[in-house]
Amino acid sequence: MAANTTAEAPASGRSWPSFDLELLEMSQSVSRLNKELDRSYAAPQPTPAGSRPTLDLVHLARQSLGDKDREIEILALFDQQSGQALARLEALSGRDGAVAADLARMLAASARIAGAFAVASAATVYEAVVLSSGEGDAGAEALSHLKAEVSQVREAIGALLAR
Numbered sequence: 470m471a472a473n474t475t476a477e478a479p480a481s482g483r484s485w486p487s488f489d490l491e492l493l494e495m496s497q498s499v500s501r502l503n504k505e506l507d508r509s510y511a512a513p514q515p516t517p518a519g520s521r522p523t524l525d526l527v528h529l530a531r532q533s534l535g536d537k538d539r540e541i542e543i544l545a546l547f548d549q550q551s552g553q554a555l556a557r558l559e560a561l562s563g564r565d566g567a568v569a570a571d572l573a574r575m576l577a578a579s580a581r582i583a584g585a586f587a588v589a590s591a592a593t594v595y596e597a598v599v600l601s602s603g604e605g606d607a608g609a610e611a612l613s614h615l616k617a618e619v620s621q622v623r624e625a626i627g628a629l630l631a632r
Contacts, residue, residue: 523625525584532582541630547583548626551576551619558595558612563605570596573615585622591615 524544533539554576561569573596580588595611602608 523585523587523621524629525586528584528586532584543583544626544630547579547585548623548630550579551588551623555616555619558615563608566599569599573599576615576619580622583622585618588615588618588622591618 526540529540529543533543554572558569558572561572573592577589577592577596580586580592591611591614595608595615598607598611
């Protein structure tokens with residue numbers, strides 16, 4: 470439609486320029502889609518008192534500025550990168566503490582963006598252990614905890630993306 474034509478607004482008797490109506494209709498469509506997407510995210514599973522949810526979806530929404538496609542992209546990238554980072558950490562198995570610490574730092578940063586704060590915390594602990602004492606028993610224990618946290622988040626991501 471031409472920008473200078475007018476049309477009747479559906480709810481009111483006022484006459485609106487057609488491009489305003491198109492924007493209004495687009496805005497309403499986006500609002501409906503956002504509500505649908507919000508409903509598709511199930512209520513988070515109950516977590517023990519004092520603990521955080523596996524994924525902080527509110528934080529993720531803030532990080533993505535409410536863009537559901539961007540949320541999906543962030544989660545998919547984190548899922549892929551976290552798996553790759555863990556595989557590399559396991560392959561290193563104590564041979565290069567500096568590289569392992571760098572990988573853990575990268576994983577922690579990615580986890581914070583995705584709202585996976587338990588993974589970020591576990592990666593930070595692993596990094597500190599590797600830098601302070603190497604890969605001994607403490608490093609193996611920290612890596613085992615990190616793997617468990619990543620596995621839990623990847624399962625949650627898989628469930629969300631499967632919908």
